[in-house]
Amino acid sequence: MSNSQKRSDSWSDVERKSKRRKDRSYYKKQSTITSLTPNISGIFASCTKSKEALCVRECYDLFNAYAEKLYEPKDSNSALSNSDVEDEDIENSIAKELAQMRQPHTSHRFASIQTGTDCVVFVKTDPSINPVHLVHHILTDLNNSGQKKTRFCKRLIPITKTCYANMNDIEKLSEEVIKPHFYTQDRDQQQKIKYAVVPNIRNNQTVERMELITLIARVVGNYHVVNLDEPDLVIIVEVFKSICGMSVLSDYKKLKRYNVESIFEGKSKDNIAQEHKLNEETGLTEENNGPQILISLRLG
Secondary structure (H helix, E strand, O other), X not given: OOHHHHHHHHHHHXXXXXXXXXXXXXXXXXXXXXXXXXXXXXXXXXXXXOOHXXXXXXXXXXXXXXXXXXXXXXXXXXXXXXXXXXXXXXHHHHHHHHHHHHOOOOOOOEEEEOOOOOOXXXXXXXXXXXXXXXXXXXXXXXHHHOOOOOOOOOEEEEEOEEEEOOHHHHHHHHXXXXXXXXXXXXXXXXXXXXXXXXXXXXXXXXXXXXXXXXXXXXXXXXXXXXXXXXOOEEEEEEEEOOEEEEEEEEOOOOOHHHEHHHHHHHHHHHHHHHHHHHHHHHOOXXXXXXXXXXXXXXXX
């Protein structure tokens, strides 16, 4: 075997080993974002079984479309000023502008985290994004416009922050997430708030539902009133495996429990009811629809 062939074979071995190392490091890196962790915010989305990947893609499109309107681009402050252009030569200025144009505005706003559970996806939000504000704005717009912009997403539940699913950490998280919504700095001007607690426990055998509700009620305090029928605010507590997520939502009943499908089902029923009412007012009911047409023809 020639020396050149030996060098070629040895170099191929090095390439193969290097590739294996890269592959291992790649999967190791990926594994850190395939499960929920404490101290993150995001949005749970439910979907039809086996449609999880399509749901994630739809979430990206939907969230980015609204985030572009609600939030400043991540690199909005990186544009060149006139003075910068004057101080630099033309070639460097063009190179810098091209580099800025290649940077996507929304590349790190949202990231999917695998849940390992059918029909449930989680989209992590960048710290600059308020998931509660974003989802409320999306659902309000869908409700007001009557335009259905989703096909696979059934329900969107924003999560302000997560912690480990043990009662000590949950209590600390509830103090942080809940109290700013229920207590202002001036207690004398504090109005009574009607609230409800909506716990959802999945794939967890250690957290008890009633214990969770009791803890949340203790944090809220006796000044405010529980009202399950017409709450001003709803406290969402999502216990998922070893992680607990929490948020405080408004317009929970108006937005059909933040269920996209229910919003548009309700609109369909409302449209039918309005049509029946209009027909009754004009006399165009099923019983007299025929005679009404004949009368109009004769009068014409």
